[in-house]
Amino acid sequence: MKKHPIFTLVFLCYLLSVTTASAKDSILLLGDSVSASYGMQQNEGWVHLLNQQLTEQNAPYEIVNASISGETTTGGLSRLESILNKNKVDHLLIELGGNDGLRGFPPKLIKNNLLQMIDIAKSKNIPVSMFSIKIPPNYGPRYTKMFEEVFSTVANEKSIKLIPFFVEFVAVKPDLMQADGIHPNAKAQPIIADIVREDLRKLLE
Template sequence: MLKSALGLFTLATVFFCTQLSAAPILILGDSLSASYGVDEDKGWVNLLRAKLPEHEIINGSVSGETTAGGLRRLPALLESAKPELILIELGGNDGLRGFTPQQLKENLTKIITLSQAKDVEVLLSEIMVPPNYGPRYASMFSQVYKDLANEHEITLLPFFMTQIATKPELMQRDGIHPNAEAQGDIAEFILPWVKNAL
């Protein structure tokens, strides 16, 4: 009886540990996901960890990152993290530097195809540039994300800054980055999209 009980306990422990390490998630983003100007433990990625304790969430985000930089770092991240889901939040710095929509699309296409080649589920976050860049550029920029979602049959996550950027009380002084108060809202916004993708 004791051996049977120990056997069941061992199986339960293995099952429990397996559940805790289920479906690693990789966040590949820029300053919006790298807790710029906010304590890392208060950033939305860390808050998302608390909401999904059974998943390991690896934050591969770097402030100032472009799609080209994310593409260069991706192979090593895929190898080390071995994620089952990648959330791509890149492109803002491409827009701020005036890169062409074609450059944006080429880099994001490579990021998506590299991820899919490793059987990683892709969740792509839409990115929008400030209106002062002109309606034509802004429209072409935004269209890249819609086209990629259709062409690669992946889920497009609406830009999580859309509702936050219009509220000064949720923004840092630079008018670009969300403050600490906004991080919880971002985590809540992203949570169902991640759950559905998994």
């Protein structure tokens, strides 16, 4: 039976849309509660909001959120290999270390975990970027300095991009933070989404 030209055109458009959608690069975000919508619904979190923006802008990439509340660099390291084996990942974005710092974990342990995560990704030819992380100053100047230096040291040693601490802008504004003073609230999420969108644009485009 001869197909109608309009049918053929519609079918070709469908194939093009499917191909375009599947051609998007997948950015795996390995993070903690700050990226896991702690204290709110998933669709209120900055990752969901950012993915909405990226879709509206026809950006060539999307974020796959593998963040878990309470996650540490040790936990991220233990999960990473399995996640990479089960998913198509074009870029790894690490947002871990905050819980390590809040629990006073040794900076050497944090550094070694981050180095191993980067090595795992690079062994699969997956480029890596990492967020710099900061903790409250009440942990003392010595530990705070050693903790924060871990991220720049790792980035330099492994020649990866280090993205500025994306919560820093909202963390100093009480009206944008939850009652615990650690997690940004729902009002802060669109702001964080805009900050990270610009960071990703500079990084990937």
